[in-house]
Amino acid sequence: MNDVVIHHRGNIDLELDAALLFYRSKAGDIYATQHTARVVDDRPVLLPGTPMTLEGLADFVELAARRTSYRGFVHDRVVYLAPNTLAWWLPAGTRRVWFKTTSKLADRSGECNHPPLLFIVNRRSWSVFALRHNERPGAGSRLYQAPYFNVWDDGRICVGNADTPKTISSDSIKPYEDAFFRSRFTHANTPRLIRRRGGAVRLWLDLLEGAEFPLHQLIDTKRTLADVINNLTDKD
Structure with missing residues (x-):
């Protein structure tokens, strides 16, 4: 597994916390599970996952949107x-x-x-x-x-x-x-x-x-x- 380098403004400590796994069928349907993640003997380990709910997915999308989507008053045109x-x-x-x-x-x-x-x-x-x-x-x-x-x-x-x-x-x-x-x-x-x-x-x-x-x-x-x-x- 390759190292992941995360750049952030200022000093901040990050710890591995969780992971999302997405499964896709040939028909295009998507299934997602959420896993707690831990570092054991300097290696990342995924613990058993649970199906991701719509509420959980909405929380994830909302968090991502704060960085990737426009927020503010919409132009009238x-x-x-x-x-x-x-x-x-x-x-x-x-x-x-x-x-x-x-x-x-x-x-x-x-x-x-x-x-x-x-x-x-x-x-x-x-x-x-x-x-x-x-x-x-x-x-x-x-x-x-x-x-x-x-x-x-x-x-x-x-x-x-x-x-x-x-x-x-x-x-x-x-x-x-x-x-x-x-x-x-x-x-x-x-x-x-x-x-x-x-x-x-x-x-x-x-x-x-x-x-x-x-x-x-x-x-x-x-x-x-x-x-x-x-x-x-x-x-x-």
């Missing part, structure tokens, strides 16, 4: 929150954008109108979708292609050298939004970002001239908020 996963919506509004492209957009920048958006972050990816209605989305809300450069058709954002938060919590909402809008949009990651003659380039040229955002031209992803969240959490 959050629509889904779980360990290492956060989704929130951003109402339609005016934001400044910057471009650095080889198209007619060149290196233009300016204030323009944006559609309502939905952002999702987890440990592996950072995604954005557009919404057709300027209201808080629910589980069944349809998601639309976010018509931005540097965004894939599945919603994933090409991070590039953007400075994103190191943790996922309600406190990271503004930093993520700032990182997205303050980046330089350089190229389309998918052939079709909007149902509009002239495509995304024409769209953003018009928006930079003060046009209203054409919500009716958004491309339907054929997925709901619940579809995307379930797909992400199934991979965790």
